């Protein structure tokens with residue numbers, strides 16, 4: 001199985017084939033559309049992470065030593081970014097997820113969507129992922 | 135002066151920037167406006183030539199800085215057609231102005247069971263200060279409802295008014311919808327019940343001619359950064375008889391006449407409300423912004439912006455997927471909209487790739503969004519330096535949004 005770091009490298013590689021910002025955004029949106037929607041039953045307050053603009057729902061699936069996530073958002077773009085975060089943390093050792101570094105989003109060329117000053121709910125989502133992994 | 139948008143644009147250096155390789159299209163003017171060169175120059179010139187603390191110094195620089203600072207007060211007095219300059223109090227902005235009135239006036243004149251009336255379309259800064267003081271005083275906050283176009287329902291306002299009404303606080307023009315409220319009539323009705331009226335002029339002052347005497351406003355709030363001036367400065371106009379009977383808001387230097395440990399007597403208007411060293415440089419630069427606006431002329435600005443609004447409204451209406459939010463008869467140049475099955479934030483993200491800056495979200499008017507049943511809107515707001523070509527770029531951008539997102 002690939003490690004978080006290997007998965008990140010794979011994503012960076014995938015995105016490097018996309019020439020401009022438009023293509024990268026299109027790809028993220030594609031991923032966002034593909035990520036399965038959460039059933040209404042999961043869209044409750046305990047899973048809700050409120051951003052200033054969009055809402056994220058994050059559900060952890062915790063095993064003995066590993067963790068995975070399912071998530072959703074009302075913004076497709078945010079959902080695309082979520083799918084990247086889910087991808088690199090899927091079935092990963094909790095320790096690795098607990099110290100997940102999100103610089104790869106920047107390296108992919110998607111700008112600073114995860115910088116702490118962004119108000120899109122993603123920063124809070126990453127924080128919550130780490131908490132669940134502890 | 136004839137209106138020449140291309141000449142005007144040259145006065146705003148930021149507008150010639152590229153964003154993501156595209157010409158910047160700045161349609162976020164309701165959040166903050168860009169600054170003309172004269173304002174930017176004034177800021178650096180102040181620090182290079184006359185920086186000194188104002189009012190107490192007897193040296194040359196202190197006198198120069200004080201004189202310049204007071205010239206801005208004079209300029210605002212004229213801008214609002216206030217009776218006198220001492221009725222113009224400098225603040226940090228609208229939020230600060232409203233908090234001042236809520237604390238100082240509300241603190242003394244609100245009693246248990248009294249009522250404060252606001253409207254559904256208020257900005258959080260014209261809601262929360264009233265909630266705080268009402269809670270403290272046991273007073274009640276009443277809210278004027280709106281209709282589907284985003285206009286207040288006047289009859290309902292009249293029904294809310296009573297002997298219990300002490301304060302009416304209302305936005306002149308809505309930042310989220312653009313609606314211009316019938317302020318003069320609102321004030322007239324409130325006065326019949328002896329209530330005072332505070333007007334939030336954040337979005338109105340840059341677009342409309344403001345005459346506080348004609349409106350008969352008791353308080354009128356301005357924000358420099360929405361008026362092509364620097365951030366961190368605002369003003370509060372108040373009727374003299376009211377300001378005089380209000381206690382100070384904050385204590386400190388400048389606002390005092392004499393301090394002993396037993397008792398402090400307060401300075402006269404407007405200094406009574408201006409504790410501490412103010413934001414001198416930005417206040418001085420604000421005058422340049424006001425002069426800039428006056429040089430173009432409010433009438434010319436209003437006419438041109440109305441054309442931009444009409445054009446944008448027409449262009450946006452052509453999209454099947456677009457629904458305009460806020461269709462009041464009287465509007466400032468704010469175009470709020472939602473798109474079918476597309477989250478406002480996604481609209482903003484895609485438009486940004488085209489260099490187009492709009493605002494998305496609740497615009498600090500969450501109760502309004504709740505009333506409209508929306509999580510937020512996308513909002514394009516225009517200033518006199520925007521062009522019809524830029525609106526065409528917005529249309530192009532929205533086609534891209536639809537292509538990528540639906």
Ligand SMILES: Cc1ncc(COP(=O)(O)O)c(C=O)c1O
Nearest residue numbers: 227228229257259309334336357
């Ligand atoms: C209608 C309205 N009221 C109040 C404010 C707050 O103004 P300020 O930034 O000066 O505190 C704004 C600006 O966001 C506004 O649009």
